[in-house]
Amino acid sequence: MGFRLSKIYTRTGDQGQTGLGDGRRVPKDHPRVEAIGEVDTLNSQLGVLLAGLAEQPPLAEVLQVLGPCQHRLFDLGGELAMPSYQALTQTEVDRLEAAIDHWNGELGPLENFILPGGSALVAQAHLCRSQARSAERRCQALNAQEPLAPMALAYINRLSDLLFVAARMIARRQGVPEVLWQAHTPAQ
Template identity: 35%
Template sequence: MKIYTKTGDKGTTQVYTSEVLRLSKDDAILECYGTIDELNSHVGMLNALLVDSGHNNSDALSASFMYEIQKTLFSIGFAISDKPQIDASATTIIEEAIDNLQQNLPAQTKFILPGGGQLAAQAHICRTVARRAERSLVSVSKQQNVPEICIQYLNRLSDYFFVAARALNYNSNIPDIEV
């Protein structure tokens, strides 16, 4: 099977929602797909960095946890396509991870700039792309039936990556960059 079909060479592509649609490649649905895919790639990079650094000491920062996030992000794409496959407990799992990570962190008393160590910086990139994916999904939800859990999940996921960045810096004895 060839990877290229040449059917999109004129700026449109086929999308499968409740019906098969031919859409411009700059359509909000495709923008949303692309942003979620970009987020998934950044999560994959964070996961690779975690594995390479041997930093796998917490269930909420483990390779298997990142893999579950990636699978859920992939499922959100199906949900946009009118075939919801995201588990109803996905948001709760992220909230529990946030709570577990936060219990070991010092109280946050100031705004924090993205950065610190490489792992935390990548987590901050994931956070900002998750926020953009959430905004994009909200836009799509105005024209497509998007399950509410998808928006909730992306909202919580950005919070998770913020706390994960703090935890990664803390675990590496790197102070947060406070403003």
């Protein structure tokens, strides 16, 4: 992975195609490019969340757990751009599951649906979670056409779960009550 960009624009995509790491040229709306784009958007949204977490010392544990996820999302993007490249491992999926289990142990069971809100950081964590689900859907759509590595699919699935639990943990650490869903009951 020693390749470096010396020039940002190449003009090779002006006709609606882009190059993959394996040398193939595909349309910019190809399912593989769609998946790469969704993962990239998630990585950018996660960057916003991490920047906010870094400003809140009580949230250092959440930052420590989520920080490496940006790097692993870049790895996932690499796997998507270069189909023969494999970077994600069971160890990374296990790391996410361990964090989920640890935080859930502190949070206790969820007794109601919660809404994305309570604080800007909680809402941003939920935005990341929903973006992770979108990236997962794009990866699954691609997987139906061109099989992906099982670890890539497992990782993006667990990451969305982790982000949900992280949103709850952020609320707890900030002392912010979770916004509980109140079902609409039509007048009779």
